Amino acid sequence: MPEKNNLIKNTESVTIKRKKFFIYSGSALLGLFAFLNIPSSLFRSGIASKDSTIKITENPNAVKRKSRQVNNG
Amino acid sequence: MPLRENQDKSIMDKKVIDISGKIIETAAVTETTVPVNENQEKDSNYWRSFRELYNDPDFIREKKNEFMPGALDRPDENSFSKVSRRKFLALLSASAAVAASGCSNFRDKGEIVPYNKKPESVTIGNPTYYASTCTGCQYACGILIKTLEGRPIKVDGNPDHPVSKGKICAIGQASVMNLYDPERLKNPSERINNTGGNDITWAAADDKIITQLKSAASSGKEIVIVTNKINSPSQKKLLTEDFKTAYPTAKVYSFELFSDANKNSAFEKCYGAKTFPLVQLDKANVILALESDFLGNEGNKVENSRLYSQRRDAFNGEEFNRLYSVEGNASVTGMNADYRMILRTDAIEEFVYCLLNEFVSKQKVSALSADGGVTGKLQSYNLNSFVEKNNLSKETVAHLIEDLKKNQGSSFVTAGSMLPESTHIAVNLLNEVLGNNKLYIKDVSIVEQVPLSSKSELENLISDMKSGKVGAVIHFDSNPVYNLPGDYGYADALSKVPLVISLTETINESSDKSNFVLPVNTMFESWGDFQTRNNFYSLQQPVIAPLYNTRQKEEILLTWSKGTKDAFNNEIYQKYVMDNWKAGALQSAGSDANFMKQWYAALNDGVVSTKTVSAAGENSPTAFKSEALTSGNSKLTQSNETVLILLKSSSLGDGRFANNGWLQELPKPLSRIVWDNYAAISVQTAKALSLKSNDIIKVTTSAGSIEVPVFIQPGTAEGVIAVELGYGRSVCGTVGKDVGVNANKMMSKNSKVSQWMFNDAKIEKTGSVYELVSTQEHFAFDEPLLKDIQYRREIIQEGTYLQYKEDPDFLTAHKTKYSEEETEKLKVGSINEQYVHTGTKWGMVIDLNKCTGCNECAAACNVENNIPVVGKDQVKANREMHWIRIDRYYSGTPEVPKTSFQPMLCQHCDFAPCENVCPVAATSHSADGLNGMAYNRCVGTRYCSNNCPYKVRRFNYFNFRDRFRDSVQLEESYSLMANPEVTVRSRGVMEKCTFCIQRIMEERQMAIQENRYVIGSNVKTACQEACNTSAIHFGDQNDKEAEFYKLNNSKLGYTVLEEIKVKPNVTYLAKLRNVLEIEKTEEHH
Structure with a gap:
């Protein structure tokens, strides 16, 4: 039957071959692995290490004022 | 313009000699040479340097070009790479492809996150201000620290502070860089057997140090704390009471590289009070500054400048004051003076005696004219012959005499801190004779929490260190190895002490010789209280938590004084200060609730006035003791050798901020030199010794010798050289290390004149050259048509x-x-149409x-x-x-x-x-x-x-x-x-x-x-x-x-x-x- 034959033909044309599938997925995994594991710091130059990120914390016991004008308190 | 013609003629007529003594053309005159014609005609045109004054052809050529020579030169084609265009593009494409694929995370600037843990009072973009106190020098000015989202970004003066009144100096301004200095010490470290420091924990450091301190105390060995001047009542209590209670053998020694020691000791001999009083400078109609740079680098310049300038306002209705300056070094004060007389620094004392003789014996303006003891001492001084001998302007001296006489009680004579005690005694008498003691402020006085250690005390310390009597030395954020005069031998003595601890923000010469180096908080991360005058207190509060694993220096000592490492907590010193205030400054508050209210108000303002001025007691001046003058003080007399004076750096202070690039790059007010110190010498001295700027000379005194580059400073007295201290740091961060020459080693405890002044210096030309960099000629730009731009155009x-x-x-x-x-x-008219700004x-x-x-x-x-x-x-x-x-x-x-x-x-x-x-x-x-x-x-x-x-x-x-x-x-x-x-x-x-x-x-x-x-x-x-x-x-x-x-x-x-x-x-x-x-x-x- 011509209709059936067409259907089978269409199905075959969109199937990825087993060999290609493994090549693509292997390459993708390799790329992902490389992306995640190669240290980006290798490409930094002249910039200090960010290992010790400085934390800024306001002192809760200090008393702030909103203006730099004379206070006369 | 006739004047211009005359001026050009006078320039053409000049002959000059070069360093080898040959006569060369005027056109070649630079700072490397000086004019032979000493009586050259006064040139009223403005000039920025010798090269400009003498129309140096190089300078004229440079002025025609905005950019430095070489900037527009065609590049050397032979130096080009041989890579072909095709290969270059191929490489470029390949490297771009590699870079594009490999740089996904290049320069990670972090993530943008919502500020969902925002403190209640913080609004993004709105700054907050904290009142605090600057500890950049001994004057403890009030400051306002501006923070944005918690980060301190700017420091200005606190307008509520009664002394600084909203202003601070350059060191205070630039101090924010010290907080963020990436080379600050970040962890405690221990140095074993002279190896580099190994990081240790605070607990381990405390444990080891407390054990050794206890051991030293129990064996009767001294525990020495070496500190800069103490201005804080709480710090004083901690060091001299609580720490001493825990370790009875503890002793405190304090010093400053620059101090008013000579001025204070002279005042004590004259009036019995230990410190020189405050002066109503704004009430003085006439000021005579004798080698005193009170507007530049001496005393509290912030306050001095404010008081002085109040009388230089053409619109506030007050008469201008008149400033006379007599000096050997060209100072900011001298260069701002209405009348400036150039005189060797070691002749100033004689000048003061001549003035005294004039007023006491000749003009009889004082009751002391009847005191035979005084007049007898003065009779050998004659002003006229002094003026003649030293080539001073008779007219200016006559004006000075007239002005001082006319303004008795409303004039003031001040002498530089580097001058010896004998000069200050004479100056005190001159002020007494002229009735200028009326300007001394009676009800407000300077408070000395702990007096600076005397020479004999420091000598005893060194001797004890050398003899093994000292078990431990604690450098309390001080750097005595660098700052103390070399002939004390402090560094050698330190090697005999078994335990040396440095509490410091950054590495320095003293920490380099320590067993333990403990990093301390900056002033932005510290609590503190200060009292420099008896009419107010000021507070210091931390605006952020410590950036690194550091502690406040007082916290460290407080922990040690408790005897166990477990005593430490982050609020230990805050509570200590509060407890002291409960018993002291805010004693009248009564209840805890009331105290807290007043405490927060004090933190808000940064200062607290004391209603009742504390009794000055032993610091009350008595009547002038004329025996101060007649006692056997050796007088300063003019020598035949060169005078060397050692000055505080206008930007670096005593050198502790050498790693601050902003300060290093701030031009010096007169020479405009950056990134170096130098020996400022006069034109005449340069000529006599065939010196030019940048030549290196060897300066030798009884204290030792240094090699330093020369800068010919117009207005310097013949036979005087001046060198700034604070440079030549050998142990410092990358910015400040080995910048300039360490002239501290020229200071001497045994100088015949004073710690900062010698009149037995000898100068030798070494033949070497070192390039100093000045911004003075930068951005000078004109063209032939606009020649003499600053004259013709009245800049x-x-x-x-x-x-x-x-x-x-x-x-x-x-x-x-x-x-x-x-x-x-x-x-x-202009071709442009004026836009009307409504x-x-x-x-x-x-x-x-x-x-x-x-x-x-x-x-x-x-x-x-x-x-x-x-x-x-x-x-x-x-x-x-x-x-x-x-x-x-x-x-x-x-x-x-x-x-x-x-x-x-x-x-x-x-x-x-x-x-x-x-x-x-x-x-x-x-x-x-x-x-x-x-x-x-x-x-x-x-x-x-x-x-x-x-x-x-x-x-x-x-x-x-x-x-x-x-x-x-x-x-x-x-x-x-x-x-x-x-x-x-x-x-x-x-x-x-x-x-x-x-x-x-x-x-x-x-x-x-x-x-x-x-x-x-x-x-x-x-x-x-x-x-x-x-x-x-x-x-x-x-x-x-x-x-x-x-x-x-x-x-x-x-x-x-x-x-x-x-x-x-x-x-x-x-x-x-x-x-x-x-x-x-x-x-x-």
């Missing part, structure tokens, strides 16, 4: 106070600089009567506007990035120059020539009169800079942050220092003063919120806020009700280069010298 306009009083219009009435023909030409129009007024050239404004501008440090090599190439510079002009002769200072910044011209030439419209005008810069538009053609007549535009030839000292300015901590309201500029972008547009925008926003017009006086630019003498004013030129309007339209006002019709918006108020003669108009420009 500096001056007159006398008498002239102004007689004819307030004198400045405009006597403009004779152009011929009639030229004047007609100048009447030609709303706000911003403008600035700079009062040259008040400007002392101190550079505080430049320091403040650097911090506010994220100006990078570029380094000495780039400054040499004219590439400093300062948006405001202080132009210093000399007039007169190199031997006796007059000095004029002029802050120069973007003038925000109405017809800005920079705007017309920008091909991308990156610089354009705003409706409120600002000349703006769109950094993102700028493509770096530099046309604007080329066309700017004021040369105030700065180009980023590099990303200077990346280029300077291994990219230290790109460290994470430095990026936290940046003011987020100002764009950080990168390579290829032009920049310049914006009139602090971020502050204008703040006011504009407030005006919108409050539904009102913008108020000009609400905006204060960074330079204006910092100016110690309030010389800078800023405001709305269209607000006729404002004080600013009056100044802007005053009769003393002029604009620079007004004839080129760019219509600048910075008005200068002409300087008025308070001299007794009305000088010829031609001599004032």
